[in-house]
Amino acid sequence: MRALVVGSGFVGRALARRLTGAGAAAVLASRTPPTPPGGLAVRDWIRLDITDDGAFADAVERTGADTVVLAHGPSDVTWCERHPAAAAHGHVEAARQVVRAAGDRRVVLVSTDQVFDGTAEAPDETVPPRPANAYGRAKLAAERILAELPAVTLLRVSLIYGWEPADSPKWLNFFAACLHRLRAGERVTAxxxxxxxxxxxxxxxxxxxxxxxxxxxxxxxxxxxxxxISRADWAAVIAELLGAPPGLVLGEPRANGRYADRPASSCLSSGLLATHPATAGLAPRSVREGSRLLIDRFARHTPRTSPTRTPTPTPTPRSTA
Structure with a gap:
């Protein structure tokens, strides 16, 4: 299998590593090189702005890809809300380019829980989407365009987390941001x-x-x-697993911080994951189990450093989910 993974951020790098480890020839494609490379050599990356007319078709031809995984951005909810036209273009035009050139290739779109407005506690695949923010609207529009393809899977994923270094040049996922602040003895407000x-x-x-x-x-x-789980409760779990003082985690209303543009409930459930032959047996781990795994795997073996400050969103969005 030759896989083209569009998007070389946190999610795209992890997907390319997994596919490569499973014996596929995976190539990352993005506007800028992956940083950090995440175990992939420069030769495993090609430059691609998927919204450029014809660029995706050229990338497929150059790599000989028979499989495409779309894990590109923009995906920062706050940035998208402030730049809705750019957010829509980044997802909708990308989807159009893929439909024009993908043919019968297998395509997986990594989509989002933000296609729902939070009125359903944890919607499954039967619940009609109804986004409440610009990011959700952009992703849903891309889903509907890609649904024309004969071999597509729209994979809606809830909040993704994992290890990222404290000096990452882009926005850290929630787990990593909490981890680095708490290890440095700084407060986390969630x-x-x-x-x-x-x-x-x-x-x-x-x-x-x-x-x-x-x-x-x-x-x-x-x-x-x-x-x-609420973000504040999850931060408390991370503090507990680290042995950090519980008083470092401070709760606040969603409306007071950068999560104001997200629905109160950004949850998903599935009626297919445990029963479909493609995914039966692939049960996702709890946040306690996943956080403990990451702390044991990485945090206990890396020096404590000053935390990465949460930056004010800028006109350049993060390109990962």
Whole structure:
């Protein structure tokens, strides 16, 4: 299998590593080189702005890809809300380019829980989407365009988390941001009323790899963690596992911080994940299990450093989910 993974951020790098480890020839494609490279050589990356007319078709031809995984951005909810036209263009035009050139290739789109407005506690695949922000509207528009393809899976994933170094040049995922601040003895402020079903990046990669290899994968699949948890409660779990003082975690209303543009409930459930032949047996881990795994794997073996400050969103969005 030759896989073209569009998007070389946190999610794209993990998916390419998983596919490569499973024996595929995976190539990352993005506007800028992956940083950090994440175990992939420069030769495993090509430059691509997927919104440029014809650029995706050229990339498919150059790489000989028979499989395409779309994990590109922009995906920062706050940035998208401030730049809705640019957000829409980044996803909609990309989808159009893929439809024009993908043919009968297997395509997996890594989509989002933000296609729902939070009125359903944890919607499954049967619940009609109704986005409440610009990012969700852009992703849903891309989903509907890509649904024209004969061999597509729309994989809606809840909040993705995993290890990222403190000096990452881009926005850290929630787990990594909490981890580095707490290890440095700094306070973490998180909303008590914004609920998620977080998914470990390892589990996202495992499900994606299973979908691209399956003979008859589902056309729509939800992937969320096994339990709902607020961001403040999750930060408290991370502090507990680190042995950090619980007083370092401060709760606040969602409306007071950068999560104001997200629905109160950004959760997903699935009626297919555990029963479909493509994914049966791939149960996502709880945040406690996933956080403990990451802390044992990375944090206890790396020096404590000053935390990465949460930056003010800039006109350059993060290009990962």
């Amino acid at each position: 909303p008590v009323d914004q609920w998620t079903t977080p998914v470990l990046i390892d589990d996202v990669a495992a499900v994606t790899a299973a979908l691209v290899r399956a003979e008859a994968p589902p056309r729509l699949l939800h992937l969320g963690g096994p339990a709902r």
